[in-house]
Amino acid sequence: MRASLFITCYNDTLFPETGRAVVRLLERLGVELEFHPGQTCCGQMHANTGFRPEAFSQARRFVQMYQDAETVVIPSSSCVAMIRDQYPGLFEELGDEKLRRQFAALVPRIYELSEFLIDKLGVEDVGAYFPHRVTYHASCHGLRALHLGDRPFRLLAKVGGLELAPLENLDRCCGFGGTFSVKNGDVSSAMLATKLEDVLATGAEYCTALDNSCLMHLGGGMHRQYAPMKTIHMAQILASTQQEVHG
């Protein structure tokens, strides 16, 4: 099984440890990984802020880069949602038929990380060990755009030593929303405060999610408040093994 890793612009820059964990995890599961060195961004930030022609140029670049990939794995729900939900409209609007066809051929081969594990590799137990109390935050794109459903829970249920603390109001947005977090910084902060009430009430040591975007926002708030909790991308939980904990 070969897969090409699209790490995403923000993971590459801000959360390389998530990328390293994805590599560790997937190679452990026997996946042969490629990494296209020319990758940059999927265009989501631009599309969602109203810069459509700019988003188009990034989208075209992405499709051309990956058109020969067997599979593409992306550890970010929002980027996958961008590709699935907005790329079609972008290509249709800009009337590029060749590109539209290339994209149509590529899109079934694109997977968010939990989708890749469960749907493509057919595994729930990835041999992980993470002896901590953890709460899971369902990012909006994963929940409503990708319909990830119970995939994250099935994966977490098989992690050795992990105690899952359920989160109240699981489906309520954390308030990140991309550039919304600064364009409407005050409202975003109010939403963060409300969300943190529920997250901190779980008494967990870690808050995890499949998107570092939400975690950056939640974790940034926690750190500011000296809250007794940390954030961690699920890839890093799944990549942890008993050996590494003690080794």
Added chain:
Amino acid sequence: MSSAGHPILDPTLAPPFPVAALPVLRNPQLRKNVAHAIDVIQAKRDRLVAEKTDWQALREAASGIKDEALENLAAYLEQFEERCTAAGGHVHWAGDAAEARRIILEILRQENADEVIKIKTMTSAEIQLNPFLEAAGIRTYETDLAEIILQLGNGEPSHIVVPALHVNRGQVREIFARSMGIENLSDDPQALTAAARHYLRQKFLTVPTAISGANFLIAETGAVVIVESEGNGRMCLTLPRTLITLAGIEKVLPRFADLEVMLQLLARSATGERMNPYTSLWTGVTPGDGPQNFHVVLLDNQRSPILARKTERQTLRCIRCGACMNTCPVYRQTGGHAYGSVYPGPIGAILTPQLQQLQHARSLPYASSLCGACYDVCPVKINIPEILIDLRARVTDQERETARKFSDPMYLGLRIANWIFSRARLFHLAQWTARIVLRFFTRKDGWIHSLPSVGAKWTQTRDLRGLPRETFHQWWSERERQRTRGQGGERPKEPGTREAAR
């Protein structure tokens, strides 16, 4: 005198959303009232939706019915006009708000009306009818309990179904005691409601002219439908001699039987009931029963341009249930007034800018984290996030034409970012530059606590971890280099889990 004569709900005067939201965010009482109200409705709604096993099929059907109506809108409006007229009603067409106001005033003048009772209609607030009539010497009396609270208290609606949800019982008591002249009025909702009932009774029995909106217009029969809970609607629809119904052109449904879908969705979405207490349908004039002088004013007011746009047309499917704002995590924090429009919440964020031809309310499409919860609950499946994104593109395209863009750090930043993303070399260089620059802001604990400019809106409430020394692609490149070099040699040690946690 109140309802939409006041600047805070006038999109041409209201401050941008981020500014308008600030005083509300600092008002714990208001935030508590809003959260409580929407939690109550949402819980009831969710229970009933779970019970309705064909809910998704109903949504699909409703969306189809509205799309069919909109695609053939001219024909259906003409059919409605013909049937309503044949049944004794008079149908008027208003191109814009000013015209609608004039038509209504003229009808009232013909009746020598100096007062008018009203059923809650947001469309009348949209055209700022009350202040216009008051200025012309005609007193307007709202008859919905929430609208009375707002009218007497000089307040503004903040929700389309429960407009006074931001007002608590103590505030209502104070408003009623003062304006109704009641001593020793308790703040028990029962007592307050009884006071309103008594206050209105005489008005219902004596004022001969009423103004209503419409939930639906039925093309097939020329009927008008009003959905309500209190009964003030029925009062206004049956007791007066003259009735004027103001309705947006998008309210028309093709057939009587289409109500079998819409009525199943509306009450469950709006108030969390299987059916609201009273729904009234009437057709033109019925001799001996109800108003004998009946007028419908059909209002365009920038709805037809919305019809023309492929992505935006679905905005006009809206049946004003309010479910979107009940579920919206942004509305939860800000309430309705922050949207500066009679239409708040997610629907307001897409409808208001369009009704203003994107000349005003340009901040509203950005008043959303794009979470998509509204789309999930919309009974007519309006893809609100899709429209928000499209409106953002249209607003940005407008900004490109102005010189203002050169002083907008967000605009400049995104243009530069796009250039950076166009080549990996540029991207990597930018990452390196960012790491160097941000080092100045990074404290000993490895975190950034304060940033300038746009970044300040982040760091006002959140820290940001300093940029790691090595990007992912650098790590990968290094690993590949070591692998090809150390072919058959020792694998380089990989970092353990501990450092992964923040």
Added chain:
Amino acid sequence: MSPVADSRKQVLERIRAATRGPEARGSAPATVEPPAPGYLRRGSMTAEARLALMAERLREYDAIVVECSPEGLAATIHAQLKASGRRTFVAPAGLPAEWLASEFAWRIDGNLPVDEIEGADGVVTASFCAVAESGTIVLHHGPAEGRRVITLLPDWHLCVVRAGQVVQTLPEYFDLCREQGSEGAREQGNKGADGLPALVTWISGPSATADIEMTRIKGVHGPRFLNVILVTD
């Protein structure tokens, strides 16, 4: 051309241009018949279960519900009127004479003045049908149901519902309309299309408001007391 006709023309032209233009292309094609519905149209309950559900829904919103046979109807009406402790009732002109028990004061509505309706203690009417799923009583305002105002102003309403006219789902009500036409439309000579009702009031509970702190208060305007007699035939 008068300004009024101008606006009509302009609005319709704008609408037609908007539904014809290149921007709008790709939207749903114009159809007259809607696609086959995927939602539930007909219920599957037995008549007994349906009636029980109707009674349950009525009681949920505090209506008093009693059942009787057609032969026992007049007596049941009499008993309900007596139990109410009220004396003066409005009745529509077409109400069956045997329902008008003599020991009460009846105001028959042949265009009664409003204050006589307002001053009555209650009103008695028949109904067109009822929808069990939502506990909805439907009035078409025919001769035995009366003008809309008489079921609005009095504080107490006794409504007779025939079990044979109780349907389970709302779509079934619309089927009933098509099948049975509208008593009201014919009587009032109204030009409703294909005998569809010109006047309808759907009642699913007493008047209510939740406008003050979401506290549900009943009986703002409209009868606060509803008594229903289900006539099982």
